[in-house]
Amino acid sequence: MLSVHLNALRHLVGDQSIRSGEALTSLDSGFDQDNLTAGFAILPRTVDDIVKTVRYCGEHGLALVPQGGRTGLSGAARSSDGQVILMMHRMTKIIAIDTLSQTAIVEAGCTLQTLEDAVRLHGLTCGIDLGARGTATIGGMIATNAGGQEAFRFGPMRQRVLGLEVVLPDSRILDDLTQVIKANGGYDVKQLFIGAEGTLGIVTRVCLRLAPLPPDGITALVSLSNCNGGIRFFRRLESLTQGRLLRAELMSANHVTVSADDHGNPALAAFGKQGDCVLFEYTDQSALEAELEVSLDVGDITDALICKNESERASVWKIREDWAVDRAFPDGLWFDVSVPLAQLNSYLEALRQRLQCHDADLKLFYVGHMGDGNLHITVNAASPITSRYKEISALVYQDLKAMGGFFSAEHGIGLEKREALAEHSDPVKYDLLNQIKKMIDPSGIMNPGKVLPSEDLK
Template identity: 35%
Template sequence: MPILPATAIKELQDALGPKGWSMETGILATHNTEARGKFTGDAGMVLFPANTDEVAKCVVICAAHGIAIVPQGGNTGRCGGAVANGAEVILNLKRMNRIIEIDARDFTATVEAGAILKTIQDGARDRDLLFPLSLGAEGSCQIGGNLATNAGGLNVIRYGNTRDLVLGLEVVLPDGSVWNGLSKLRKDNTGYDLRDLFIGAEGTLGIITKATLKLFPRPKHIATAWVAVPTPDAALDLLALARRETGDGIAAFELICGFAHDMTVAHLPGLLAPLSAPADWYVLIELTSPRPKDDLDAVLTGLLATALENGLASDATLAQSEAQRANLWAIREGIPEAQGFEGGSIKHDVSVPVSKVPELLVRGISAAGDLIPGIRPCPFGHVGDGNIHFNFTQPLKMEKDAYLACWETLNRLIHDIVADLGGSISAEHGIGKLKLDELARYASPEKLKLLRAIKGAIDPDGMLNPGKIVK
């Protein structure tokens, strides 16, 4: 582990007090390892500032000693974006976890960056409001990390990505100064949009310390259905039909392959198969409305009847209780955990235009099978916004280590297809360390030039999260 200057350690300790730092081996190990265990860092100190002023002091001290800082939220990322590379310190914002204000007239929540996503959701719900960002790690991820990676999640089709849910930010810059853009304005055309510059930047341009978030009326009625569809093409036709029939009242539209469904029901206790007969493909549809008298069950029942008549679906079930709805969502959200029971998994977080999803799946599954005979495709995800988690499970007769050694080769194969379809190699997980070389390969020279120019202009000394997004 790289040794930090003793004078810097002492200055940081004095600035933060006894609760604001740790060099304890077990705590360092927790913060130096990313969620999937693919990357391990070696930062020798973790900082836990309690407020924006302390964050700024840490930045000033580290800059004076030439020590880079890796901002970290709940450490639930998937691309190693919060892992230290060397003689760096981790700055974790978990102590900055307050909901500062919920404004029911402006429909906003002002929060500190370390607030847990579920806590924000619950705070909005207590005021009969909704913060719609929803993802599997919502019980442990911090909103600052969601902002830094522009997280997507389950409700993008209705409410957009994290970027679309933000009105203002407070950010500590690489020189320790603080940009106060913590605004509730919904219209502001005074120059470059600095807010959007920091969202999705993975802490490479500044450390987000506070945010003003958009809230919405809380749904009073939810209707959820699990539908067997013959093909991904049929799923897209069903999506188009659902958008027309519901007036874009769809909150979620998830595609799940048969293999993903079967292994999740088999491996995770308490889950029940929604339908009696197996299928190759399923769709999870959810409609919501803030009006309690809207009969969404009738709307969804009518939609499913039309789908069955037109051959877009072969079977379907409508959740009749909250327990049944929870079971449907548990199957969808349990897929990543269930994959672990089937051996090694090579994962892709990609997006293409919605209309190109079926072609992506056909070409990707065929090419992967040619590369690794017996490979088990496990695609699932947010087909309503074109984001597919195009995962592949190891063949039954192949050793895990040998399979995982194919990670980069299979990535390149799938990413080439994605690029050919006009898609993105990172839909919602970011770049981090995992996709640094991939971004350099697939981004245009003009884009890379702009990315490097922005990084160089705002953080010329490379003090914030070096080695992420751009080299």
């Protein structure tokens, strides 16, 4: 970054809102080591700070990289030398919680956990949850259209957002901060910014829908005869009483055993040996127990363990949320795919076979949000396989489109899936994506190279 730009930006937003050198590198780079590579960040306190920064960057052809909690998993917050990072973590205000309308208006840098804690005091919930809840920001979750554990009930972030305020690449403010479900006004422009991964503008304020807070759930770990049995059990639980099934997280048998071994939990390791498992949360223990019996009798499930206390519950959730598999087999490859539920079992069986035929040393692990068919797949082996992305991704993505699924589910495209997006998108849709980017950000300053290839800045 040229010192002339450093000084000009310092002058515009004030010394307190700038980080560079050690003051920047001492911050947590987050999930991706290259997030802070730009070496220069602006930490706005107000929308006006953002407007001034965007205007300056536009006038001087400087690229901007918005960052929230830096928990993104697809390289969308990576920065490089000469770019300006825009860190949103000082814009965290909860502006309003409206208990009658069941909405919240927040600044984009507020973390999910902070907002959830605040709305819970009013008997409400955000209706969206993910493992990175303590660090991921509402703005980052909008930019990636995050999904998580409750998407089968409430949809991904796209369905939680009622209104948005966005600073556009030309520094104008788009004020679409409506607080109502129905607001037809031609094309729903705000939806373009949801899932755009910071490539079309900077989300500054948001109005989110909330939902009534359900009672605490009972946690049960269930082993499956196969995925179809698990889905039938899931559907029966879901239809018993609306809203009582809170979560349903799928884990491959080997994910459970490797994680349980890593956590020194032989009982769970033994449980995992029986087959793939699903972690269910349900709010009515007697109804859950009755349904477990029926499903054991018909053979949809093979065993069940109901957590008796918080410590058992925490141990089971740790198996789901911890990254033990990646520690045990580093340098594997990750995928985040969506599969229609009716095809989940056959997709996994076919994938297992394809991988085995291709190379018998490859191991297949998966966890997933069962209710919406989102699988997080890890393929690894005893030695690193990161250089084999092309051949292995072809095996993972095979048949997905034909069965109505998609190669990318909830983690976004970022840098890592950019080529795959070009390859797997409908060409007309891909062309429209490029045209939209050019129309809203003609000079290409907004998070260039993420999602779509960038043209060089002037």
